[in-house]
Amino acid sequence: MDINLIDIYNKLLEHYGYQKWWPGETQDEIIIGAILTQSVNWKNVEKAIKNLKRERLCTLKEIHKTPLETIAPLIRPTIYFNRKAEKLKNFAKFIYTEFDGDLDRMFSRDPAELRKKLLVVKGIGEETADSILLYAGNLPFFVIDAYTKRVFSRMGFIEEDSSYAEMQQFFINNLPLDVTLYNDFHAQIVMLAKTYCKKRNPDCGRCPIAIYCQKQYS
Numbered sequence: 757m758d759i760n761l762i763d764i765y766n767k768l769l770e771h772y773g774y775q776k777w778w779p780g781e782t783q784d785e786i787i788i789g790a791i792l793t794q795s796v797n798w799k800n801v802e803k804a805i806k807n808l809k810r811e812r813l814c815t816l817k818e819i820h821k822t823p824l825e826t827i828a829p830l831i832r833p834t835i836y837f838n839r840k841a842e843k844l845k846n847f848a849k850f851i852y853t854e855f856d857g858d859l860d861r862m863f864s865r866d867p868a869e870l871r872k873k874l875l876v877v878k879g880i881g882e883e884t885a886d887s888i889l890l891y892a893g894n895l896p897f898f899v900i901d902a903y904t905k906r907v908f909s910r911m912g913f914i915e916e917d918s919s920y921a922e923m924q925q926f927f928i929n930n931l932p933l934d935v936t937l938y939n940d941f942h943a944q945i946v947m948l949a950k951t952y953c954k955k956r957n958p959d960c961g962r963c964p965i966a967i968y969c970q971k972q973y974s
């Protein structure tokens with residue numbers, strides 16, 4: 757099968773426009789958002805971030821200094837908030853223990869080695885690590901999430917039960933290594949999955965990339 761992901765990306769870009777991801781004013785906020793967004797709607801993450809900002813706690817430095825019991829209720833909208841507060845604390849501790857709190861120092865490390873290190877932090881999985889590397893660190897790691905899996909398995913490009921690494925390799929093999937492209941392509945996929953390629957009743961009739969899709973629903 758001929759795969760031209762650039763054509764697919766261009767169709768999405770034409771349809772939705774450039775997405776300007778990740779929503780977040782600072783590197784710290786992007787990282788905090790990437791940790792909080794797992795298994796929850798972004799609107800809820802926004803509420804949690806607003807709460808953290810109100811209390812002047814939306815930085816890794818403040819998260820590192822602040823007890824878990826103070827952080828957890830502020831991020832309650834993100835569900836599993838106790839576990840997520842722990843993840844935030846774990847990540848902040850990692851940054852301060854390994855890099856003295858210096859994100860530039862962290863992101864200047866060898867990217868593949870850094871990814872391995874991030875994955876050792878308790879609670880940081882592949883999707884979160886890659887989101888941090890791509891969106892906060894500007895490093896070329898393609899992010900795979902449930903939306904990517906849904907869209908591209910329906911399109912017939914990847915198997916639904918493929919591993920994270922296999923799915924990521926599919927994008928790496930078929931795209932130039934380009935941070936801006938990786939950044940926006942992932943955002944476009946999320947848009948498509950939320951608007952047309954929904955979990956139930958995908959709207960294939962209006963889908964902007966239907967011509968590339970092998971599994972169009974009626």
Ligand code: SF4
Nearest residue numbers: 910953960963966969
């Ligand atoms: S044609 Fe339908 S199944 Fe295929 S990507 Fe578009 S919405 Fe999803």
